[in-house]
Amino acid sequence: MSDKFRVRFAPSPTGMLHIGNARTAVLNWLLARRYGGTFILRIEDTDTERSSAGSEVSILEDLRWLGLEWDEGPDLGGKHGPYRQSERGELYRAQAGNLVERGLAYYCRLSDERLEAFRAESLAAGRSPVYRGQFSGPNEKDAGPQPPAVRFKVPEGESAWRDLVKGEVSVSHETIGDFILLRADGRPTYNFAAAVDDRAMEITHVVRGDDHLSNTPRQILLHAALGGPGPLFAHIPLILGPDHQRLSKRHGATSVREFRLAGYLPEALINYLSLLSWSSPSGDEFLEKERLLAEIDFERLGKSAAVFDQTKLRWLNGRHIRSLDPDRLAGLLRVFAAERAGSFDKQRWELVCLACREKIELLSEIDSYLDVFSGRPPEIEDPEARSLLAADEARRVLSLMASILREAGKDDTEAMKALFKTVGQETGVKGKLLYMPVRIALTGSMHGPDLPMIMAVLGARRCAELLEAAVAG
Ligand code: GLU
DSSP states (O other): OOOOOOEEEOOSSSSSHHHHHHHHHHHHHHHHTTTTTTTEOOOOOOOEEEEEEEEHHHHHHHHHHHHHOOSSTTTBBBBTOOOOGGOOOHHHHHHHHHHHHHTSEEEEEEOOOHHHHHHHHHHTTOOOOOOOOOOOOOOSSTSSSSOEEEEEESSSSSSEEEEETEEEEEEGGGOOOOOEETTTTBBHHHHHHHHHHHHHTOOOEEEEEGGGGGGGHHHHHHHHHHSSSOOOOEEEEEEEOTTSSSGGGGSSOOOOHHHHHHHHHHHHHHHHHHHBBBBBBBBBOOOHHHHHHHHOGGGOOOSSOOOOOOHHHHHHHHHHHTTTOHHHHHHHHHHHHHHGGGSOHHHHHHHHHHHHHTSSSSSSGGGGGGGGSOOOOOEEEEEHHHHHHHSHHHHHHHHHHHHHHHHHOOOOOOHHHHHHHHHHHEEEEEEEHHHHHHHHHHSOSSSSOOOHHHHHOOHHHHHHHHHHHHHHH
């Protein structure tokens, strides 16, 4: 596909960026980049009661944090702007007027109450409740004191399309009543604004959640009325919670912001969210951006609903943490450790991060590993640790190690590794009895990040002091 491949992400700014919408954004972005196309951000803010400028700002911020940079959008502009529907009113009014002139839509003064009554009466009488303009009043703009709404005249027949995920879909128009395009106050409805904009913005593929499937026949009808073929559609299955119900607050975090604050990386979210709709032909699940971009394909978009698996997302996050560039990791972990990071100089902090990255799955977990780097004489509470430390071999190891550290005074990880070799050879002590007493003497714990790295962070002198203190007991 070429630069004529144009997709859009079209959020309604009515709250935080939801993880399900982020999945839609991720797919559109990946597909745009994969096919050398254009990724457009359009803000669907025609619902003035529920939309807010604050939500728009936060959605843009979360998209940027995810790294889903767009090519055209409300902040960047572009050849089909403006990209906020609230600023495109003229276009919708002109298009609606045009449909009325061509007899494809009509002015309508039917009240909501009257429409409800019509439906209830029809059902009671065993007739179809589908509305066909019976009570809309004269088809004239200026026939009454209030301006009329504009309603689309649904023709007979059916709408059929080949969905790129669902396959062949067809919906009979018998089930689709004439629907509103413009409300009496001049605001467009979602379906009308979406169809007008998808045409105006030359969208070639609409990739969105299958909760929009029921809108598609209306949009296809509108594309036909507005002048010809519209975009292709791909409806991706919704994300479900572990109980197979639609993912919601009940299942825990649902906004991108919550995941970000909990210590997830954007690369892990992109990786995981893409896997909810797609799989790599290799079967691999840990996929960095380059691989996603090289392998994503319409042909491999899945048809079945995906269950959100937080354990897998955490695991992927750990994998992405371990493959981060050390500089970036140190910067990110500094934010999560806040003032506790301040007690380490740059070089030591990088070492702390490298030691901890093997252990953590979330950036926020850094905090629970920092104690072992404090250099404070540890409290040793575990009876097993106490007895290991009291063993004769342990005392020999600790004493010899302390004296070498005092003399040689080398602080780097490699020197610390070599030290274990020397002390092991000279004392004849091996394995757990060699390492564990040192770990306990330095950190008070039998578990933790890589020991030579901890020692390098503490420095030769501080290590010697702590080992001596443990021997003196
Ligand atoms: N504004 C709609 C939503 O947030 C977008 C639907 C579409 O992609 O057509 O769900």
